[in-house]
Amino acid sequence: MPTEQSRPQLVHTDLVRMMLLARALERRAQRAHLGPRSRPGPTRGRGSEAFAVGAASALGEDDRLFASDRYLAAHLARGLPPEDYLVRCLGGTSARATDAIGFASPGAELVDLAAGAALALQLRDSDGVAMALVPADAYRGGRCDQAIHTATSRRLPLVIVIEGPVDPPPGADARVVQAQEVEVVASAVRGAVREVRGGEAPAVVICDDRPPADDAFSDPDEPRDPIKRELRRMACNVATRELIGPLRSDVRVRVRAAERRARLTRSGFRHRPAGAAA
Amino acid sequence: MSGTRVRYRDAVAEALRMEMHRDPEVVLLEAEGGVSDGGVAGVSEGFAALFADRFVSLPVDGGSIVATAAGAAAAGLRPVCEIPLADFGAAALGELTRVAELSRAERIDMPLLIRVPLGGFSTSGPADGALDPETWLLGLGEVRVVVPSSPQDAKGMIASALRHPGPVCLLEHEALADVVGEVPEGGHLSSLDEAAVVIEGDRLTLVAFGPAVRLAQRAARELNAGVEVIDLRTLQPLDDATILASVRRTGRVVIVAEADRSFRVGGEISSAITERAFEYLDAPPRRAVIPAPDAAALHANGDTPAGVRQIKEVCVELLAY
Numbered sequence: 001m002p003t004e005q006s007r008p009q010l011v012h013t014d015l016v017r018m019m020l021l022a023r024a025l026e027r028r029a030q031r032a033h034l035g036p037r038s039r040p041g042p043t044r045g046r047g048s049e050a051f052a053v054g055a056a057s058a059l060g061e062d063d064r065l066f067a068s069d070r071y072l073a074a075h076l077a078r079g080l081p082p083e084d085y086l087v088r089c090l091g092g093t094s095a096r097a098t099d100a101i102g103f104a105s106p107g108a109e110l111v112d113l114a115a116g117a118a119l120a121l122q123l124r125d126s127d128g129v130a131m132a133l134v135p136a137d138a139y140r141g142g143r144c145d146q147a148i149h150t151a152t153s154r155r156l157p158l159v160i161v162i163e164g165p166v167d168p169p170p171g172a173d174a175r176v177v178q179a180q181e182v183e184v185v186a187s188a189v190r191g192a193v194r195e196v197r198g199g200e201a202p203a204v205v206i207c208d209d210r211p212p213a214d215d216a217f218s219d220p221d222e223p224r225d226p227i228k229r230e231l232r233r234m235a236c237n238v239a240t241r242e243l244i245g246p247l248r249s250d251v252r253v254r255v256r257a258a259e260r261r262a263r264l265t266r267s268g269f270r271h272r273p274a275g276a277a278a
Numbered sequence: 279m280s281g282t283r284v285r286y287r288d289a290v291a292e293a294l295r296m297e298m299h300r301d302p303e304v305v306l307l308e309a310e311g312g313v314s315d316g317g318v319a320g321v322s323e324g325f326a327a328l329f330a331d332r333f334v335s336l337p338v339d340g341g342s343i344v345a346t347a348a349g350a351a352a353a354g355l356r357p358v359c360e361i362p363l364a365d366f367g368a369a370a371l372g373e374l375t376r377v378a379e380l381s382r383a384e385r386i387d388m389p390l391l392i393r394v395p396l397g398g399f400s401t402s403g404p405a406d407g408a409l410d411p412e413t414w415l416l417g418l419g420e421v422r423v424v425v426p427s428s429p430q431d432a433k434g435m436i437a438s439a440l441r442h443p444g445p446v447c448l449l450e451h452e453a454l455a456d457v458v459g460e461v462p463e464g465g466h467l468s469s470l471d472e473a474a475v476v477i478e479g480d481r482l483t484l485v486a487f488g489p490a491v492r493l494a495q496r497a498a499r500e501l502n503a504g505v506e507v508i509d510l511r512t513l514q515p516l517d518d519a520t521i522l523a524s525v526r527r528t529g530r531v532v533i534v535a536e537a538d539r540s541f542r543v544g545g546e547i548s549s550a551i552t553e554r555a556f557e558y559l560d561a562p563p564r565r566a567v568i569p570a571p572d573a574a575a576l577h578a579n580g581d582t583p584a585g586v587r588q589i590k591e592v593c594v595e596l597l598a599y
Contacts, residue, residue: 064353088383101352101384109345109373116349116357123305123331123355130353146337150346154334 013243015057015182016230019049020251022073023227025082028255029089048135048163049073050226051207054185055133055161056100058193062128064117065100066110071133075100082258090262108138111147111160118156118202129157129196131189136164136209145169151202158202159192161185165208172204179207180218180226281430281460289429289461290393290450291321293436294358296465298329304440307347307359310335321393322360340370344392348377348445351388356440358391371414378418378445390445391436397451397489397570412542415447416514422446422470423514427491429459431511434468442470449513453489453573473517475524479506482593483524485547486534487513489571490585494534497589500582504528505593513543518550525551529560530596534589536570561599566592 026043034040045052048071056065056074067074072085078100101113114132121128134144139162148169151158168174177188185207192203211223217236219228234240284292298304306325326333336343340361347357361370374392381388394411415423424439424446426432432450439446477495481504486494491509498505506524510517525531531551533544548563568585575583 066349101380101386109341109376112342112345113349113352116346116351116355117353118349119305119334119346120350120353120355130349143339143342146339146342147346150334150336 050182058189067133083261086262118158174204179209289433293433341373344373378420473520477507479504482530
């Protein structure tokens with residue numbers, strides 16, 4: 001049984017595992033698309049893993065998450081089976097729905113979708129909150145402001161987490177944190193969720209994804225890579241250094257299991273997976 | 279079941295009111311300061327006072343309204359929203375496309391009713407016809423598209439739509455707003471996937487939907503030549519079984535179309551008939567292209583409206599083929 005002292009460490013390890021898994025799955029799907037001899041380029045979610053996992057980890061059972069496939073790590077944290085991601089990426093339909101929605105969405109409307117879900121939670125007297133993860137570009141389109149206006153006037157249990165350096169929405173307080181630090185994101189979003197549950201709704205968290213200045217753990221070649229950053233941090237600590245190897249091999253095992261369940265071979269699907277669209 | 283004679287718009291309002299009393303999950307989402315108080319036809323006038331929390335005003339942005347409604351639907355409510363095409367049709371219909379894809383790809387039930395008033399200046403604006411919901415909506419397999427042509431169907435289809443597990447688009451033609459018809463008292467349901475034979479005949483099948491059904495009925499009566507009239511009632515899914523059964527009996531078919539455009543319902547029907555009832559045809563399927571019906575055309579009792587004349591001309595040609 002974990003002790004009270006070891007729990008934060010376990011939480012951190014789980015967060016990093018989810019980040020590693022998201023990236024490995026994205027790479028695997030990319031290889032399946034391009035072929036085994038391809039030279040993979042950057043994946044959609046590269047660099048956003050800490051933001052996505054940190055935000056999603058703050059949610060409880062009754063909460064709703066709205067995030068695009070760019071934030072795969074958030075969907076995995078909310079229970080999306082890894083094999084379902086592979087199936088979806090290769091043109092199939094997910095075998096089952098999760099409480100995280102928006103995978104096939106470009107982003108901007110996710111805030112409205114979340115506001116609608118927040119309305120439903122409020123009218124049903126639920127304790128849950130609805131959360132939207134949006135990139136800065138989607139936020140700047142103006143639809144976030146409208147949703148925040150609606151949420152403010154009705155005090156909807158809505159949390160909007162924005163990835164990128166943006167100005168806080170007019171008339172709304174916002175927490176601003178560093179997007180590369182998974183535990184910092186998780187802590188800030190947990191605080192926002194707590195406030196919203198307490199009636200101080202809606203809440204906005206801005207996760208600035210610019211590389212932190214003078215950061216001892218960032219990779220100088222890839223300062224926006226939160227996974228490298230977390231692994232470097234773990235490597236610098238005697239208590240966590242030994243966890244890196246098992247963590248990586250656990251992720252490899254999970255990806256292979258997902259490949260098997262999605263019936264994916266080196267050259268693509270062996271045959272159409274269960275639940276795939278005709 | 280006893281009935282009363284009510285206007286189309288009042289049947290819509292009555293259906294919404296009854297459903298909101300019946301089911302606490304039904305909510306109404308409207309644009310704040312929209313076309314007029316109570317929506318385009320004043321249907322929801324007084325609902326804000328009656329249903330308080332379940333009447334939600336949103337910023338005037340069609341895409342935003344549809345997405346908010348979809349989010350509420352995904353979380354268990356049954357939202358109803360009104361999307362006047364003149365105000366924000368393209369944004370709303372575009373958003374509905376994305377919502378339909380979300381519902382399909384992620385297997386999420388989105389019980390959502392979208393009322394689309396169309397066909398008049400106040401709903402479609404000066405660019406009437408430029409934004410054609412038929413071409414936008416019919417490719418979305420997840421969205422039912424229904425076109426009630428009578429007050430009875432309007433009331434019954436709204437009640438059925440609010441029990442359906444997926445998104446339903448209800449096209450409400452402004453020309454029909456003041457049409458009066460017999461409506462059963464109390465609640466009643468109408469099918470969301472069946473066409474109706476509204477006049478029986480054995481020499482020619484006339485297919486129409488929306489306000490054009492009334493013109494087709496008048497044309498059939500004036501011709502008095504065994505013309506069968508089918509009210510499509512639902513465009514997605516298309517009830518081709520009813521159409522094919524009729525065409526196999528009559529051997530001739532005229533499809534009433536409001537505009538001479540490609541990739542519309544008429545083309546789909548024509549294709550189904552030639553593929554599956556070709557050997558029964560005595561003449562090639564024809565379209566009768568008529569001007570978009572307005573309220574004056576529907577209520578004209580004396581002069582024959584242009585649409586009725588055009589339908590009759592095509593029918594006469596085809597009967598003589």
